[in-house]
Amino acid sequence: MPASAPDDAPDRPGARQWVPPAGGVEALRSAAPACRGCELHGPATQVVFSAGNPAARAVLVGEQPGDVEDRQGIPFVGPAGRLLQRALDEAGVDRADVYVTNAVKHFRFEQRGNRRIHQTPELAHMTACRPWLEAELAAVDPEVVVVLGATAAKTLLGPSFRVTRERGVLAERDTVAGRRPVLPTVHPSSVLRGPEEQREEAFAALAADLAVLAHHLRA
Helix, strand or coil: CCCCCCCCCCCCCCCHHHCCCCCHHHHHHHHHHHCCCCHHHCCCCCCCCEEECCCCCEEEEECCCCHHHHHHCCCCCCHHHHHHHHHHHHHCCCHHHEEEEECCCCCCEEEECCEEEECCCCHHHHHHHHHHHHHHHHHHCCCEEEEECHHHHHHHHCCCCCHHHHCCCCEEEEECCEEEEEEEECCHHHHHHCCHHHHHHHHHHHHHHHHHHHHHHHC
16 A cells, blocks of 8 residues: 555645646646645745656655745755755766656745744645645656655655665655655755765765666666
8 A cells, every 4th residue: 555644734725626637747837836735835935846857757856945946936956956966967867867846845944034944844744735746746657756855755655764774775665656666865955964074975875876766767
């Protein structure tokens, strides 16, 4: 049976009523700004949906947009996104083979003066936003889903999945979008948050995980 996470916020309607039943990625992207599935749409600047090839062989799923992404409306364009691109380049992954998105489509943050400080989405936010991700995976139908970090893993694979135990292992797994080949790894932001003296090693480990994807795509 597919893994699932319980909806622990019944007062939140969830996104399903806003998700169009057909039309592919462009229809989903056009419909997403109207979503009121959880409260995160209020303080966020805009919905940040996805980027990349809608017929990609690999879908990369991150956590949520950050401050830069929220302002620009494009995922993975901030510091973590630039590091991810470096890791993809080092691993030998062609960006034309990749579609990038997030488990949660709005930026969750705490305002501190002029700064907006990232806050990890709650399970209720993942649950509310999950119909968008399910629809994206159905529309793109990738050969591989790359799970970047714990939030994406909880959304797709259930709350008991641990990236640290399974990272770098490409395997068929039960997900909320059916049984699919999944490659778990860390979120690139974790490399940036780590101790400075360990960042090169952490970056190399991320690139090594993504090299597993590159090997699969070349096979």
